[in-house]
Amino acid sequence: MLIPAANLERSVIDQRLGIKSSIKNVKATLSLCFLIWKTQGHPSEVDYSLQYDPKKIILTDEVVDNLTNYLKPVYDGYNISDADFESKLNETPLLKGLKEHLNVLLELVLKIGKIDFLDENISLSAERSKNIRFSKKIKYSSNIDIIDSLFCSDEEGFKVIFLKWLGFDITLPVSHSQDLLNQLLTALSEPTVFKMKDLSNIEFHFNQEGIYKTLIENPGQQVNILGNSSEITGPLRIYKSMVYEDMHPYLSSQSRKNNNLSTKPSYYDFSSYYKRVSIYNDLNAKQINVSLVTSINEHPEQFEGSFELNRIVFGAPGTGKSYLLNNDCEKLISMNGGAFERVTFYPDYTYSNFVGTYKPVTSDDGTEIRYKFVPGPFLRTFVKAKKCEENKPYILLIEEINRAKVASVFGDMFQLLDRNEFGESEYAIHTTEDVKKYLAEKLELTIDECEEIKIPNNMFIWSTMNSADQGVFPLDTAFKRRWSFEYLGINEMDEEVNVNVFLGEGTLQKEINWNLLRRSINEKLLKDCKVNEDKLMGPYFLSKNILKSANDSIIDQENFKKAFKNKVIMYLFDDAARQHRKKMFEGCKTMLYSNICESFDKMGIEIFGSDVLEIYTRIKDEWEREQQNRQESIDQEDSNQESIDQEDSNQESIDQEDSNQESIDQEDSSQESSDQEDSNQESSDQEDSNQESSDQEDSNQESSDQEDSQQVEEN
Incomplete structure (x- = not known):
C-alpha cells in the first residue's frame, strides 16, 4: 500500500527587508514572466536568457520565437513590427534588473516563482557591481497557474492587456479583465x-x-x-x-x-x-522570525571599487591630488553609473554657496525679478543621490577644502558626515524651512517627510587639501576625524614625467631631465633650507600640457622655460625658499627675481649653484642604474619566456610527431585490415568457385544418370 511522502524540511526564506529592491516597471516584469511560461508550454522552469555582453543579457531565440508566434496576430493590429516587439521585450526589468531585486517581486511579493543564475557557481550578489548581468532562468510556483486560470477566461483580452503592460502604446478596450487581474495580484501579495x-x-x-x-x-x-x-x-x-x-x-x-x-x-x-x-x-498565522529578517541582507549593495565615502587626499603641490580623484571618479562611475560635481573652495566661500539660499532670479521673459531658493553643490548632489533608485554613486568633489572656513561652510551639515556601518549618516539633522520646501519639491515628498535628512550611502564627498598654500585655514580635530585622509608622497606617480629639455646657452647648455631636477631642488630645500615636506614640489608641479613629450623630449621647450620661470622660480623665490634665497640661488649675483630669470635663460640650472649640480649628477646616476637594472630584469624575463615558449614549441613538435606516427600506425592497421578483408574475400570467392564446380559436376552427373535411365527404358 502506497502512502503520501512526508513534508520536506525547508529553510526559512530570506525576507530581504533591508535591500534597495527597485523595479521601475512591475507590470512589464510580471507580463513577460507569465507570457514566457504560457508560450513555453507551462514548464516548471525556463532558461530564458543568454549573455549578449558582460553588461547585458537578452532573451533566447526560442523564447522570442514562441512569444512572437503567440502574440504576432495581436500586435500586428497595432502596427508593431517584430523588431520593435523583440526590442521592447529585452528592455524589461526581467532582462535588465538585478536577480536579487527580481526575486523580491517574484518570490516574496507575488510568490509566482524565483530567478536563478544558469551558472550555479555565481554568487547571489554578483550583479551588484559593475552593472554586469548573468544569464538567468525562472522557476515557477503554482501561483502562476492561478493567474493562468483568470487569463484563460479572456485570453484574447489579456493578450492586449499584457502588451500594454509591456510598454506598448495601446488603448485598452472597455473591460473588467484588468481590474480582476489587479484584484488577483493584490490577493497573492x-x-x-x-x-x-x-x-x-x-x-x-x-x-x-x-x-x-x-x-x-x-x-x-x-x-x-x-x-x-x-x-x-x-x-x-x-x-x-x-x-x-x-x-x-x-x-x-x-x-x-x-x-x-x-x-x-x-x-x-x-x-x-x-x-x-x-x-x-x-x-495562515505565522510567527515571523524577526531575528532572521532583520539581520539578513541589511547591508546596502556595495559599489565596485573600494573607495571611502568621506575622503581627503592631501600632499605637496604638484603631487597629482586632483588628477587622482578625477581618475577615481571616472573609474567609480564607469563601473557603477552615477555622476559627480566639482566645486572649489575659496576664502569667501560660505554655507549659502555650498548648501543653498534664496537669490533674486530673473523671469524667463526678463520682465521681473523674484526670489527663489537656489541649491548649492551639496544639495544638488544630495537630491540626485536620493532620487536614484538603482543605487548609483553620486560624488561631490571639493577642490582645496582648506582654503575656506570649513566649519562655517558645512554648518549643520557637518553632523551628517558621521556614517554608520551601512554608509548613511549616523545622525539626522533638522532642515530649515527653505531647504525643507526645496527637498519636498525635488523629491516629490511631503513637507513633513523632509523634516529631517541623512546623507544616503550612495553619496560620496571627496576633496583635495594642500597645506602648503599661504592663507589656508586649519581643520579642527572634530572635522578631521570624520574623514579618511590619504597622503600622496612627493615622488608618487612620477614615472610619466621623466622628460628632457635643453636649458642654458652656449657652453652652459645642458640636457636636463625635469623629474630629476625637481628631485634635486627638493633635496636642497630639505637639507639646506630646512623647509617642511609639504613645501616641496610634486612631479606635476608643471602641468601635463607643459611636459608633453615625444621620444622622452619635451615638444615645446620654449613653453617649458617660460613656465619654469613663472611657476618654479616664482614659487621658490616667493614661497618655499623665501627666507633662503641666497642658498637656493647660489649661482646668481643678485637676488632680484628678474635677474634670476635672466640668469636662468643663460645659465640653466647653474643658477642653483654647484650643490644642485652635484645632487642632480648623483640622482641621475642612481636613476640610470635603476633603469638599467630594470631593463636587465625585463630582458631576463623575456629570455625566460622565450625559453618556455621554445620548450612549448618543441613539445608541440614532439606531440605532432607522435600524432603523425599514430596516424601512420592507424593507416597501417587499416591497410592490414583491408588486406585481410581482401584475403577473406578471395577465400570466399574461391569457395564459391569450388562450390560452383561441384554443383556443375553434380549437374553433369544428373544428366548422365538421366541418359542412362532413358537408355534402360528404350531397351
Whole structure:
C-alpha cells in the first residue's frame, strides 16, 4: 500500500527587508514572466536568457520565437513590427534588473516563482557591481497557474492587456479583465512582510492588513510607509511601485517618490475586503522570525571599487591630488553609473554657496525679478543621490577644502558626515524651512517627510587639501576625524614625467631631465633650507600640457622655460625658499627675481649653484642604474619566456610527431585490415568457385544418370 511522502524540511526564506529592491516597471516584469511560461508550454522552469555582453543579457531565440508566434496576430493590429516587439521585450526589468531585486517581486511579493543564475557557481550578489548581468532562468510556483486560470477566461483580452503592460502604446478596450487581474495580484501579495521605523524610531514589521486598518480607522487620511526610516527598502519598495503603477484595486499614490498611500475614490468594497484579509491572516498565522529578517541582507549593495565615502587626499603641490580623484571618479562611475560635481573652495566661500539660499532670479521673459531658493553643490548632489533608485554613486568633489572656513561652510551639515556601518549618516539633522520646501519639491515628498535628512550611502564627498598654500585655514580635530585622509608622497606617480629639455646657452647648455631636477631642488630645500615636506614640489608641479613629450623630449621647450620661470622660480623665490634665497640661488649675483630669470635663460640650472649640480649628477646616476637594472630584469624575463615558449614549441613538435606516427600506425592497421578483408574475400570467392564446380559436376552427373535411365527404358 502506497502512502503520501512526508513534508520536506525547508529553510526559512530570506525576507530581504533591508535591500534597495527597485523595479521601475512591475507590470512589464510580471507580463513577460507569465507570457514566457504560457508560450513555453507551462514548464516548471525556463532558461530564458543568454549573455549578449558582460553588461547585458537578452532573451533566447526560442523564447522570442514562441512569444512572437503567440502574440504576432495581436500586435500586428497595432502596427508593431517584430523588431520593435523583440526590442521592447529585452528592455524589461526581467532582462535588465538585478536577480536579487527580481526575486523580491517574484518570490516574496507575488510568490509566482524565483530567478536563478544558469551558472550555479555565481554568487547571489554578483550583479551588484559593475552593472554586469548573468544569464538567468525562472522557476515557477503554482501561483502562476492561478493567474493562468483568470487569463484563460479572456485570453484574447489579456493578450492586449499584457502588451500594454509591456510598454506598448495601446488603448485598452472597455473591460473588467484588468481590474480582476489587479484584484488577483493584490490577493497573492497579502502575506508579504514589510519593515519600517515608527515615529519613536522603533523598528517593526507589518503587512498590508496594517495599511488597510489605519486607512479605515482614519477616513480621508493618508498612511505614511516611510515613518522614521531613512528610506524604504525590501518588498515595501516594490509594493510602493505596484501601487504607483495602479496595480492595487483600493490604494493609490500620487507619484513614485511619494511615500503616502490613500484610498481610491471608488473603494466601495474596501472595508469588506479588509475583513477578508484579516480572516485570511488568522487562518495562515505565522510567527515571523524577526531575528532572521532583520539581520539578513541589511547591508546596502556595495559599489565596485573600494573607495571611502568621506575622503581627503592631501600632499605637496604638484603631487597629482586632483588628477587622482578625477581618475577615481571616472573609474567609480564607469563601473557603477552615477555622476559627480566639482566645486572649489575659496576664502569667501560660505554655507549659502555650498548648501543653498534664496537669490533674486530673473523671469524667463526678463520682465521681473523674484526670489527663489537656489541649491548649492551639496544639495544638488544630495537630491540626485536620493532620487536614484538603482543605487548609483553620486560624488561631490571639493577642490582645496582648506582654503575656506570649513566649519562655517558645512554648518549643520557637518553632523551628517558621521556614517554608520551601512554608509548613511549616523545622525539626522533638522532642515530649515527653505531647504525643507526645496527637498519636498525635488523629491516629490511631503513637507513633513523632509523634516529631517541623512546623507544616503550612495553619496560620496571627496576633496583635495594642500597645506602648503599661504592663507589656508586649519581643520579642527572634530572635522578631521570624520574623514579618511590619504597622503600622496612627493615622488608618487612620477614615472610619466621623466622628460628632457635643453636649458642654458652656449657652453652652459645642458640636457636636463625635469623629474630629476625637481628631485634635486627638493633635496636642497630639505637639507639646506630646512623647509617642511609639504613645501616641496610634486612631479606635476608643471602641468601635463607643459611636459608633453615625444621620444622622452619635451615638444615645446620654449613653453617649458617660460613656465619654469613663472611657476618654479616664482614659487621658490616667493614661497618655499623665501627666507633662503641666497642658498637656493647660489649661482646668481643678485637676488632680484628678474635677474634670476635672466640668469636662468643663460645659465640653466647653474643658477642653483654647484650643490644642485652635484645632487642632480648623483640622482641621475642612481636613476640610470635603476633603469638599467630594470631593463636587465625585463630582458631576463623575456629570455625566460622565450625559453618556455621554445620548450612549448618543441613539445608541440614532439606531440605532432607522435600524432603523425599514430596516424601512420592507424593507416597501417587499416591497410592490414583491408588486406585481410581482401584475403577473406578471395577465400570466399574461391569457395564459391569450388562450390560452383561441384554443383556443375553434380549437374553433369544428373544428366548422365538421366541418359542412362532413358537408355534402360528404350531397351
